[in-house]
Amino acid sequence: MALEFTDENFEKEVLQAENVVLVDFWAPWCGPCKVLGPTIDELAEEYKGKGVKIGKMNVDENQTVPGQFGIMSIPTLIFFKDGKPQDQVVGAQPKEKLAEKLDTFAS
Amino acid sequence: MRNVIIIGSGPAGYTAAIYAARANLEPLMFAGDEVGGQLMTTTDVDNYPGFPDGIQGPDLMTAMRKQAERVGAEIVSEMVDAVDLSSRPFKVTVGDETHETETVIISTGASAKRLGLESEKALYGRGVSACATCDGFFFKGKDVVVVGGGDSAMEESNFLTRFANHVTILVRKDVLKASPIMQDRAKSNKKISFEWNVDVVEVLGAEEGKVTGVMLKDTKTGDKREMKTDGIFVAIGHTPNTEIFKGQLSLDGRGYIVTSGGPSTEIDGVYAAGDVQDSRYRQAVTAAGSGCEAALDAQRFIEEHEG
16 A cells, blocks of 8 residues: 655655655545556555555645645656655556656665 | 456447456556546536436446456556567566556546647646536636637536536637537536637736636637636546557557447457547447457457467
8 A cells, every 4th residue: 555645744745755655635526646656656656665566646635745746637757766856747657657767866 | 378458448448358358368558648538527427327216427437447457457656667579478567566458448537638738738736727517616706718619628618507607618719519409508508608619828826826718719710819717627528548559550540549340459369448449429438349259259259279
């Protein structure tokens, strides 16, 4: 299962993390977000213990962090490394594409 | 060797899966990249029969999928890369795996058209949206534009007024294509106004990193003018997803698969259901009916070629 990021834990879990972190900004009323959800959960399982952290942030419940990153569309996926955003993708993506990106950043 | 492979996962695909599974054909469905199809990005579906209070698009698709899985359809969330329909058994390639099958049901539907502007692409996700239901939330109290004159444009505009301060519908002609009831709804909504005879020729805001406005061109006079806006939602129609069938199946001038007598293509054993072969009706219920026909035809084909 993917982790849950919140306004409260974002600093510690993402910005201060030493590994690669993938954040999926989503909301329960967004169709494509729901389609992407299981893919994110699967990736979270597959990349456990490989120096990659994967989690979701519900933009309905958390306003601060999405605002800071100028999120205007969901789903938006941001890839962080050493606390800095490296890449951003908008819209539901196939699993292979996300895995490819994770492998690039994790190496 | 499979009996039936279904390509695509909207109402046509799911209905075909239900019928094929109940006929013990053990169908395999490749759901594609846009799992659930066009209904995943709508909200209220008030015209699908059987729902006196309407139903949300994503909920309808989830229910269809669950039903298909319950009766035994195998559904894989992968995209078909290529097909070979030149001989039987037909071949369907997904990644580096090729599957052989007696019949193919194509239900790949149609995808939303973009304006096709570089400036649109550059600000995608930064004010240019392909999903009103996903992104309307981020435009609370702001002004947005919706490009289009059909039912989708009317529906999205109405939906966006839940959040936006104002919605301007940009229409290329001076009439709407939308159905009367949807037109009335939009026209009587105080937060919606219309601009007629305009084309969007550029999306502005590259320097700011987000949409600040659009450049409009009057389709009658050719005059250009800027219009301020915080967001742009494109609802100008759909193109059928038939790239991988080019050269193998007849497509009409707009890319729709040519079918006759329902879902039959010119190749025996290959069927097309739903929007991918329907430019006339394009409703969830007609797609579902079409998916049923395809599955029944596939079943008959298999029975006739057995032994």
